[in-house]
Amino acid sequence: MISFQLNGVTVTTDVPEDTPLLWVIREHFRLTGAKFGCGMGLCGACTMHFNGSAVRTCVLPISAVADGEITTIEGLGQAQSLHIVQQAWITHNVPQCGYCQPGQIMSASALLSANPNPTDEDIDSFMSGNVCRCGTYPRIKQAIHAAAEAQKNRVVLFDPVQGEGVTT
Amino acid sequence: MSLSQGRRQFLKLMGVAGGGLILGLPLTGCNTKPYPFTEKNQWQPDAFLQFSEQGDVRFFLPQAEMGQGVTMGLATLIAEELDMNPAEIQITHAGVHKDYVAPAMGAQITGGSSSIRVRYEAIRQSAATAKFLLLQAASQQLQVPVGELTLSQGQVHYSDQTAPMANFVAIAARLSLPEPEQVVLKDSKDFQWIGHDRGPRIDALAKVTGTAEFGIDVDIPGLKRAALKRCPVIGGKVKSFETHGAEAQPGVLKILTIDNGVAVLADHYWQARKALNLIEVVWDFPQLVQVSSSDIEQLLTEGLKREGEEAFTQGQGAEGLTAARKTLKARYQVPYVAHATMEPMNCVVHLQGQRGELWVPTQAPDVAQAIMSEHSGIDRDKIQVHSTYLGGGFGRRGFHDFVAEATQIAKLSGEPVQLIWNREDDTQNDYYRPAAMADFEAGLDTNGQLQSWTVKRAGPNVLPYMFDEAMGAVLPDFLPQPMVEWASKRGYGIFDGWTVDSSSIEGLYEDYTIEHKEVRHVTVDPGLRCGFWRAVGHSFSGFFAESFMDELATLAGEDPLTFRLRHLDDNPRLKHVLSLAAEKAGWGAPKPGRFLGLAAVASFQSYVAEVAEVSVDNGQIKVHKVTCAVDCGRVVNPDMVRTQMEGGIIYGLTAALYSEITLKNGAVEQGNFHDYPMLRMLESPDIDVHMVDSEEPPTGVGEPGLPPIAPAVANAVFAATAQRLRRLPLKLA
Structure with missing residues (x-):
């Protein structure tokens, strides 16, 4: 029996220890925001936060997260309480097909926690583990800069109720 | 020649164009079939729209949303006519119905x-x-002449009063449809939404919160998960297999042999995948x-020695070369490439x-339905298709081998089944962009003007594979399956000696004014299955023709821009985007x-020019910036156009720099992103997109x-190194 914090709630599971976290979260806890892309930690579609750091969960055995804290895209922010990175993603029209975006957003939010003011080079280096086939990279970069700026100035970039940005 | 024109020609050849007649038999009329997902107590004036008595507007999206922004694009058109915010329109992916068949497509295809x-x-x-009907209804109800009523933001306005649109839905539902000419579309000068960016794309919120439902996210009661081991060579069959105890692994329910492999069905995907690894197949x-x-x-190479089929001739064709003052020959080639959608097939x-x-x-729910019908024995019209968002399409999801597989597993097991491919399955079982090789020869006259252009392309055709795939959906329900199968195989011979698949030659010759042209085609199909891949024939012909054009500019001793512009007088829209891109990129002053x-x-009837800014360091090509100019007629959503230019550039750049599917003894050698790499953020250029303001359709x-x-x-690499790279992916010597 393995127990861990999932989006702030303690959960337990008895799946075999080598089961990748991704499949436990998707099929046992039915949070399907994190996606399966490669199964080898090469594309980042499965990215979640493990104790605050971005990890590739398609290759992370469930045993490794025992007693740890896992945050998924569902725990990062929801429609009525968007994380600043999610807001920036909307205002910069980042998602196209959207499949890789939960992973991109989890990576970007981990980057901004560790480095609130990243340079282009910081972003290139941190985000290059996340593949996007629709070609949203230029917008991801812009959105990360916008989120960093908004975080600094405490600005809400997108409010789904108002449909636009407001300053707090 | 666009894809749709190519398909249309082909369907005409086969006698099924326009859903009319085949073999003298009328298609079954299905005007009376109800629309899928129609709800009771709602007004549905046609296939696309539904209004509730609470005033909700629902749009049945007839096209696949694979990232290209069609949800936003089509919702914008509705919002414009109804004078409402597109974000307030509820979207349902349309089911299968003939009224959703895209004009000129023959099937419900997005492509x-x-x-x-x-x-x-x-x-x-x-x-x-x-x-029109809502205002008629309001006029009756309010006793106000219809000319004095307007509709906006869900309200009917008259003099200084308003009434909710919802009040008139029930009455509108009882009115008979007007003649089309009675309905007047909004004048473009009054557009509030078309041509403006007034909000983010409407699928963005779901996609950034992880709530957008892709195929892989679907869950239904009792669902079991399957993984399938296939032959390393596509098309191989199971001779025998050893389970090595796979059936006794936790969660494993069944081990099944289907048409093309051995499947494990389990409670959970990871259980199925692990057990599958134990199985050895002969x-x-x-x-x-x-x-x-x-x-x-x-x-x-051998194929290009053959005469081939004549595909296009103008002026004296290849004879025109004899009058040239200077001539140039070059051979170009591209490999097979895979789609690599981020969401593996499922x-x-x-x-x-x-x-x-x-x-x-x-990308084609009716084709998916026909394939499920073929493999289950259930009538097409008894199969409900629920389309989801697509985690990328790029042409791959016009083919449904995975539906055939899942249907067989479901039929043999009696369980509801989710089949999930892994990345290796996906890379090694694609419908690949065809490999192609082409020989060009062109001639300049004494003024340095191009006077002749000949090209011969050798390679596989895509349409036979599409026809094999789609025949079941295009033909009437009542034809017996053997006849459908017979018809579906006709494509393989038809393009070899009888006619030319336009998607094999599109883009090789059309754009420039040249007196003599000749295009020939030699069908050479080594047997690896092919499909539509983003930009189809243009994905290779653009590389061939536009690289060769640069070679000819060098031969003429002229700047590549001015040389091109001199040959574009009959193609003003292409000429304009070329000038625009060059100007914005600072052409001539890197x-x-x-x-x-x-x-x-x-x-595809759009005009795009791009300028790439490149450096070459130790043989490594780095693309720093791409300046793009596009003329796609009237722009519906400006930012969607920009995103699609960005996406096309990055997808094309991955292929240009990295992509190559190779075969060893029939098996695809690449499997995952380590040996079939994708462009990543580190290598992604800045992209600057400029749109032409146009009132063309x-x-x-x-x-x-x-x-x-x-x-x-x-062409930039040539400018940097004087090396002319004539094959993809681009590699410096």
Whole structure:
């Protein structure tokens, strides 16, 4: 029996220890925001936060997260309480097909926690583990800069109720 | 020649164009069939729109949303006519019904950058008709002349009063539809939404919160998960297998042999995948096992020695070369490439006696339905298809081998089944962009003007594979399956000696004014299955033709831009985007250490030019910036156009710099992103997109951004190194 914090709630599971976290979260806890892309930690579609750091969960055995804290895209922010990175993603029209975006957003939010003011080079280096086939990279970069700026100035970039940005 | 034109020609050849007649038999009329997902107590004036008595507006999205922004694009058209915010329109992926068949497509296919082009008028007409009826109803109810009523933001306005639109839905539902000419579409000068960016794309919120439902996210009660081991050579069959205890692994329910492999069905995906690894299969290999990549190169080279089929001739054709003052020959080639959608192939199949349900990310739900019908024995019209968002399509999801597989597993097991491919399955079982090789020869006259252009292309055709795939959906329900199968195989011979698949030659010759032209085609199909891949024929012909054009400019001793412009007097829209891109990119004045290359390609009735800014360091090509100019007629959503140009450029750049599928003894050698790499953020250029302000009818943007990028980069590499790279992926010596 393995127990861990999932989006702030303690959960337990008895799946075999080598089961990748991704499949436990998707099929046992039915949070399907994190996606399966490669199964080898090469594309980042499965990215979640493990104790605050971005990890590739398609290759992370469930045993490794025992007693740890896992945050998924569902725990990062929801429609009525968007994380600043999610807001920036909307205002910069980042998602196209959207499949890789939960992973991109989890990576970007981990980057901004560790480095609130990243340079282009910081972003290139941190985000290059996340593949996007629709070609949203230029917008991801812009959105990360916008989120960093908004975080600094405490600005809400997108409010789904108002449909636009407001300053707090 | 666009994809849709190519398909239309082909369907005409087969006698099924326009859903009319085949073999003298009328298609079954299905006007009386209800629309899928119609709800009770709602008004549905046509296939596309539904109004509730609470005033909700629902749009049945007839095209696949695979990232290209069609949800936003078509909702914008409705919003414009109904004067409401597109974000307030509820969206349902349409099911299968003949009224959703895209004009000129023959089936419910999203492809060929066609959605906006073919639906721009029809969707507006649909919304304007609903508005017409709502105002008629309001007029009756309020006793106000209809000319004094307006509709906006869900309210009917008259003099200084308003009433909710919802009040008139029930009355509108009882009115008979007006004649089309009674309905007046909004004048473009009054557009509030079309041509403006007034909000983010409407699918963005779901996609950034992880709530957008893709095929892989579907869950239904009792669902079991399957993984399938296939032959390393596509088309191989199971001879025998050893389970090595796979059946006793936790969660494993069944081990099943289907048409093309051995499947494990389990409670959970990871259980199925792990157990599958234990199974060893002895395969009955298909003929393709005799083919390796070196053989393909040889086959294409030999093919080009054949005369081939005449595809296009103008002036004196190849004879024109005899009058040239200078001539130039060059051979270009590209490899097979895979689509590599981020979401691997998957679907959920639920068979329930004489009816069934399918949840599938697809570019052609009716084709998916026909394939499920073929493999389950359930009538097509008893199969409900639930389309989901697509985690990328790029042409791959017009093919449904995974639906055939899942249906067989569901039928044998009696369980509702989700089949999930892994990345290796996906890379090694694609319908690949065909490999191609082409010989060009062109001649300049004494003024340095191009006077002749000949090209012969050798390679596989895509349409036979599409026809094999789609025949079941295009033919009437009542034809017996053997006849459908017979008809579906006709494509393989038809393009070899009888006619030419236009998608094999599109883009090789059309854009420039040249007196003598000749295009020939030699069908050489080594046997690896092929499909539509973003930009289809233009994905290679753009590279070929626009690189060769640069070679000819060098031969003429002229700047590549002015040389092109001199040959574009009959193609003013392409000429304009070329000038615009060059101007915005600072053509002629690159930064120190940087080199510029340009290319312009008309495809899918849109016009795109790109300038690539490149540096070369120790043999490594780095693309720093791409400046793009696009003319796609009237722009519906400016930012969607920009995103599609960005996407086409990055998708095309991945292929230009990295992508190559190779075969060894018939098996695809690449499997995952370590040996089939994708462009990543580190290598992604800045992209600057400029749109031409146009009132021409809107055309598509999903594909046209792609064709110019490979030649623009190759031409910049030539400027940097004087090396002319004539094959993809681009590699410096």
